[in-house]
Amino acid sequence: EADIYQTPRYLVIGTGKKITLECSQTMGHDKMYWYQQDPGMELHLIHYSYGVNSTEKGDLSSESTVSRIRTEHFPLTLESARPSHTSQYLCASSGKQGWDEKLFFGSGTQLSVL
Amino acid sequence: SQQGEEDPQALSIQEGENATMNCSYKTSINNLQWYRQNSGRGLVHLILIRSNEREKHSGRLRVTLDTSKKSSSLLITASRAADTASYFCATDVKVDRGSTLGRLYFGRGTQLTVWP
Numbered sequence: 001e002a003d004i005y006q007t008p009r010y011l012v013i014g015t016g017k018k019i020t021l022e023c024s025q026t027m028g029h030d031k032m033y034w035y036q037q038d039p040g041m042e043l044h045l046i047h048y049s050y051g052v053n054s055t056e057k058g059d060l061s062s063e064s065t066v067s068r069i070r071t072e073h074f075p076l077t078l079e080s081a082r083p084s085h086t087s088q089y090l091c092a093s094s095g096k097q098g099w100d101e102k103l104f105f106g107s108g109t110q111l112s113v114l
Numbered sequence: 115s116q117q118g119e120e121d122p123q124a125l126s127i128q129e130g131e132n133a134t135m136n137c138s139y140k141t142s143i144n145n146l147q148w149y150r151q152n153s154g155r156g157l158v159h160l161i162l163i164r165s166n167e168r169e170k171h172s173g174r175l176r177v178t179l180d181t182s183k184k185s186s187s188l189l190i191t192a193s194r195a196a197d198t199a200s201y202f203c204a205t206d207v208k209v210d211r212g213s214t215l216g217r218l219y220f221g222r223g224t225q226l227t228v229w230p
Contacts (some may be wrong), residue, residue, distance in 0.1 A: 003218055006156075033217065035220075040123075040223075040225075041222055042202075042221055042222045042223070043157075043202070043220040044221050045217060047190070048217060058217075078122075088154075090156055090157070092156075092157075099163050100161060100164070101156070102147060102159045103147075103149075103159060103204075103218060104159070105119065105149075105156030105157045105158070106156050107155050107156045108154070108155065108156050110154070
C-alpha cells in the first residue's frame with residue numbers, strides 16, 4: 001500500500017457548504033494530483049502541483065481550488081458545494097524510478113452534495 | 115482527446131480462465147501504464163511498458179505494446195476471483211524532443227468480473 005492518505009473517505013453535505021478534502025503523502029514526492037471520477041468513467045485531472053507553491057489547473061474545469069504550502073500536503077477546497085460536485089475525488093502523487101514515473105493513489109473521497 | 119480507450123468495457127469470466135483487455139490511444143507516448151481499481155478505492159499501479167518495448171511480464175500479467183497501431187493489451191493468466199476490479203490504461207504523452215507532459219491520461223477502464 002502506498003503512503004498517501006485522503007480524508008474523509010465519505011462526505012455528505014448540503015448545498016452551499018464550504019468543504020476541504022485532505023490529501024497527504026509521506027513519500028517526499030514533489031508532484032501531486034487531484035483527479036475526479038464518476039462511476040464507469042475515466043479519471044479527469046482537475047489540479048496538479050509540481051512542488052511547493054506551484055499549482056496548475058488540469059484538463060477538466062473545476063470550481064475547486066488547491067494549495068501546496070508543504071510538500072506532503074495538497075488539500076482541495078470547494079467554497080460553495082453544489083449537487084453537480086457530487087463525485088469521487090482521487091488524490092495521487094508520483095515518484096520516479098529511473099526514467100519512469102508512476103502514480104500512487106489515495107483511497108479517494110466520495111462526495112455527495114444534497 | 116489523448117486518453118486511452120479500453121476494450122471491452124466489461125468482461126466476465128470463470129476462475130482459471132485468461133482475461134485480455136485492450137487499450138488504444140491517439141498520440142505518441144513515452145510509456146503506457148496499467149492500473150487496477152477495486153470498487154470504491156484508489157488505483158494501484160500494475161505495470162509500465164516503455165515505447166521501445168514490445169512485451170513485458172510481471173507474475174500473471176503480460177502486457178504488449180504496438181506503437182504502430184497505438185495499442186496495448188493486458189493479459190491476466192489463470193484469473194482468480196480476487197482479480198475482480200476495474201483495469202485502466204494510462205498514457206504518458208510524448209511532446210517535443212521526447213519530453214513528457216508530466217501527467218497521465220486515463221481511459222474509462224474495463225470492468226473485470228471473475229466468478230468462482
